[in-house]
Amino acid sequence: MGLRPCTAADLTVLTEKWPVPGGVHEAHASNAAHGSSDYLVAWRDGEPLGSAVIRWTGFVGAEGRVAHPDAVEICHLQVRPEHRGRGVGTALIAESERRAEERGRLLLAVKVGEDNPGARRLYERLGYRATGTVDVSEYDWVDDDGRTHHTIERDEILLQDIATE
Template structure:
């Protein structure tokens, strides 16, 4: 799915509890870090310093979930690993990374022992759907959530959501939003169990996706908006 907000239906309902988060103390380094240390953003260029300050410091160090899972913004080095170990047609990883470099999004990737498990995007510009954006102009949307088949039902999706919410909350934003396709009731149940609520707001999106044989397909999706108050 283009928006990727429909969580795979194989997520375990028993993983609805918010995972515990263990964070290292974060302090501003005395010297500007390398571009790789700050999510691939070239902070040596002064015009990008504000992007570094706003979106990268909260995750300068990995956030650890359940003792063995790390969730962090995608770096240049991470992108090379993703392209090799988790091949997704259509340049999805590269597209999300580019959005992060532009300061529009944060592309979060979950890792365990150097292996990518899943990913999600924090959309700093707000909700994508026009109806959702009008109804909840201050909400930050979490979308493009996906987990590799072999790592589903292990709490990866729940951990990604929690990490995104933490990042949004650290920015002082009061609401997180997700869109759920009508044909994915199990995803809706998961979100409701994590504290999201129905709003009655619906948007229909049209998008392109690349099939396994490399052809571009067209589709549309009707999404229900769910929101969660973070403060």
């Protein structure tokens, strides 16, 4: 498995092989081009397996930014259903941590919804600890039928100081 920030050439293959409605890949890649984040993609044999965004600027929501202003947030972690349970998610988080450490950024955060105990179990196994702080984010997303939905999401922040691990 290879993990790298999405290049312009990668984006063409990514949107072709892993179509996500609403221009999600394009939006993550475009934000990364401004330097505020990285759009990390895992590949095997030219096939995209999953991806994650590393937000160098921390949380979008005010609650998270105020409580943990120095944190780097790993978000939009997504592994394609047929590739789950084989370490891709773990590898994306490990590579995000490695890149953060390289920049001297040692406080890492993830957010998880109450309805996602599977992801929480993975994060806890990797050393992320609950903070009790709930971050509220509001966004639009497009379903498979092309309908746009507006969501207000409440996610608990989990943190890990990679210097002490």
